[in-house]
Amino acid sequence: MHPTITLAAGRDKRLRGGHPWVYANELQMTPVLKELPPGSLVTLADARGEKLGTACFNPKPLVVARMLDSRPNLAIDAGFLRARLAAALDLRERLFAEPYYRLVHAEADRLPGLVIDRFGDALTVQLNCAGMDRLEAPLLEALTDLLKPSRIVLRNDSPARTVEGLETGIRAVLGEEGPIELMENGARFRCDPLGGQKTGWFYDQRDNRAFVAMLARGRRLIDIYAYIGGFGIEAAVAGATEVTLVDRSAPAMALAAETAALNGVAGKVTTQVGDAFETLEALATKGEKFDVVVCDPPAFVKAKKDLATGLRAYQKMARLAAPLVAPGGVLFVASCSHNAPEEEFAKQIGIGLSKAGRSGRILRQAGAGPDHPVHPFLRESAYLKSLTLQLD
Known part of the structure; x- marks a missing residue:
């Protein structure tokens, strides 16, 4: 009891x-x-x-x-967890032909505080609340029984764990260290589940990457917060003629260059280590123009107290990025800030465009892909928001 x-x-x-x-x-x-x-x-x-x-x-x-x-005094054991995991797996296998996706998205998959990303036979796991942290052993048992993974990495470094009063850290509990591969939208990537950002990859932008890649065929693209090149390399594979990747992380840019070669598009892809805003300003000063500009930054609003400052940062990002967009070109902007309301994000992007003297039209307004479902009574958990605009 x-x-x-x-x-x-x-x-x-x-x-x-x-x-x-x-x-x-x-x-x-x-x-x-x-x-x-x-x-x-x-x-x-x-x-x-x-x-x-x-x-x-x-x-x-x-x-x-x-x-x-909803059942009281229920035993939450490996059997219970396996059934919930199996339901999440069944949904993803209906959505995707290949085993590369977010397998569990917390409350929406009836496993609160649990995030699991799947990379073929490798898994990265985040235990973001105390309840899931205490269930680590039966959870790993259930995952092993269901999927027979060769590798499991616990990415327990989320700020949510600090709020819960839990220790943070990253460790491999099964398998060896090193990069792992994934497939997305026809491109191959290597990511680092131990040393990379979050779980090693950002599956939430999958559909947005596909849309941007379609718009970049036969055109020049620059990605300002490139990480390991998701937007840019998928665009190059889809037919973009020239891709520039910019990120402040030298290891991320090195991995992006390797990934470009892995996909046979190294001749199209240039990597550059640099600060996002400084790079945008420098390119504008040179009069550079691109057909597609991608700005998918890390969270500018990490907490509610940061809302005003973060929203100004989104406005500045749009103001600095807009001059790089050729007439008739495309600007993709996104926010993964849970605490930035969608309408406020869109408003600040509009103000930034106006200050840059640009206008246009919204082609697509979107959130995360379907492997990031939203609990119907936790609408605020739909953290990702994005705008794809064509600028005049």
Whole structure:
């Protein structure tokens, strides 16, 4: 039997409506609850004693409980986790012909705080809440049983773990170190699951990369926050005549150059190590023009307190990028900032374009691909937003 956590009177409506979280101010917090180990399995009940389901509990953050199942006192073991993983796998196999995708996207896949990216027979795993952290052993057992991976890397370096009061770190729990390969939109990539950003790759931009690559056929493209060249190399493979990749990380640019050669497009691809804004300004001063300009930066708004500063940064990015876009060319801009509302992001991009003396039309407004589903009652978790514009 799990400990029972009781919601305050009248605070169960949202949970009954399908929301998967319970906030600290919705509970009858007691000294006993405060002493529960972070990640403990609990049974949630309303103020009348009716049991509402099984959750993982952490008294430290604002989100103190995350629903796992509507059945109370449920055993959350390797068998339970395997069934949830199998459902997520079935969906991805319906969406994609090749095993390269986000396999689990947290609450939307009914596995709160868990993120898993699949690279063929290699997996990168993020345990972003205390509940999943305590379930590490049965989770790894379930993954091994279901997928028989040759390699598993735990990328437990997310800021979310700090909020949960958890230690951060990266370690391989199965297999050897080194780059791993993936396929996306007809291109091959090597990424580093131990030393790269996030889980090593950004599957969320898959559909946006395909759209930009289509628009870049027979044209020049520059990608200012290139990482290991996703947008640019896919465009080169799709028929772009010239691609310039810019990133401040020398190791990322070295890997991008290797990837260009891997795809037979090294003759089209130039890499450059440099700061994004400084590069944009320098190229504009030289009068450079490109048919497609891609700006997919890291999060400018890392926390709510950074919102005003971050939004100004998106505006500046658009203002500096717009002069590089040839008349009739395309500008792709994106934000992965969870705390930047979509309408505010779009507004600041518009202001930046206006300050640069440019206008045009939005061709596509999009978020992440379907392997990043959104929980219907956690709409705010749809973090990625992007605009593809043609500029006059």
